[in-house]
Amino acid sequence: MGSHNFCWLDWCFSGYDESKVVVVPVGFEGTVTYGKGSGNGAAAIIEASGNMELYDEECGVNPSEKGIHTVDAVKVSSKGVLKVIEEVRGVVEKAVCDGKFPVVLGGEHTVCLGGIKGMKGEFSVLCIDAHADLRDKFDGSKYNHACVMRRAFEFCGHVVLAGVRSLCEEEREFIDDEKICVFYARDMVDGRDWISKVVDSLRDDVYVSFDVDALDPSFMPATGTPEPGGVSYYDVIALLLEVAKRRRIVGFDVVELAPVENLRFCEYTAAKIVYKLLAYREFYGGRHKY
Numbered sequence: 001m002g003s004h005n006f007c008w009l010d011w012c013f014s015g016y017d018e019s020k021v022v023v024v025p026v027g028f029e030g031t032v033t034y035g036k037g038s039g040n041g042a043a044a045i046i047e048a049s050g051n052m053e054l055y056d057e058e059c060g061v062n063p064s065e066k067g068i069h070t071v072d073a074v075k076v077s078s079k080g081v082l083k084v085i086e087e088v089r090g091v092v093e094k095a096v097c098d099g100k101f102p103v104v105l106g107g108e109h110t111v112c113l114g115g116i117k118g119m120k121g122e123f124s125v126l127c128i129d130a131h132a133d134l135r136d137k138f139d140g141s142k143y144n145h146a147c148v149m150r151r152a153f154e155f156c157g158h159v160v161l162a163g164v165r166s167l168c169e170e171e172r173e174f175i176d177d178e179k180i181c182v183f184y185a186r187d188m189v190d191g192r193d194w195i196s197k198v199v200d201s202l203r204d205d206v207y208v209s210f211d212v213d214a215l216d217p218s219f220m221p222a223t224g225t226p227e228p229g230g231v232s233y234y235d236v237i238a239l240l241l242e243v244a245k246r247r248r249i250v251g252f253d254v255v256e257l258a259p260v261e262n263l264r265f266c267e268y269t270a271a272k273i274v275y276k277l278l279a280y281r282e283f284y285g286g287r288h289k290y
């Protein structure tokens with residue numbers, strides 16, 4: 001991890017006390033089963049974030065002026081996945097108690113469970129992902145990245161999936177048995193009628209987990225399991241905008257970015273999506289702004 005914070009802000013816009021947003025970098029990849037490299041994702045997103053315009057041209061706001069604090073990267077060397085989740089949970093829970101908006105940067109998808117477990121009260125998890133991640137166990141572990149939404153469902157009782165185009169029979173049965181709302185990528189690639197339906201299905205408070213492999217590999221080749229047939233950048237931000245307008249977004253994570261040398265647009269895209277969410281939350285969030 002370099003010495004930069006998210007957006008490379010001066011100290012006056014990035015101190016913990018003054019900041020409305022807390023970014024939690026987690027360079028963890030322990031259970032990855034295919035392409036590797038997500039352990040470098042958080043650092044790459046932070047490096048890329050310093051190159052964005054901080055004025056959002058669409059909303060006419062500059063979210064960085066509300067303060068964005070980046071905590072020291074959660075140390076992950078030689079720690080098991082449960083310890084990492086627990087550590088992330090602690091940081092996120094404190095941020096929420098202090099009235100701040102937490103953004104977790106992975107790392108593999110399992111780190112999102114730290115963010116989710118740091119939430120309070122009743123909420124939905126909206127998982128934007130190519131994969132259902134609803135297996136009970138994978139590779140002998142209940143905390144494999146292929147099981148994260150199963151664990152999230154056990155924790156909060158309401159998970160909505162969007163962008164899915166890969167799952168197994170066990171997951172299909174679980175979706176049917178538990179009546180989980182799943183929006184398949186094949187129904188999302190023509191037009192955006194699906195967006196209002198996704199938002200309709202959510203509770204008032206929403207934690208958004210964004211696995212970058214939801215994007216089509218042509219937009220996002222830098223990920224461990226690039227599934228063909230994904231959504232576009234504009235699909236993702238249009239969905240985030242509608243969620244920000246009609247619900248209260250209580251937490252956010254971006255996971256599974258596995259940087260590829262000289263493909264800087266991938267980490268830049270991930271950084272931009274984080275910042276778009278902050279702009280939408282600020283501009284459309286009404287009384288839920290911060």
Ligand SMILES: [Mn+2]
Pocket residue numbers: 129130131211213214256
């Ligand atoms: Mn995935």
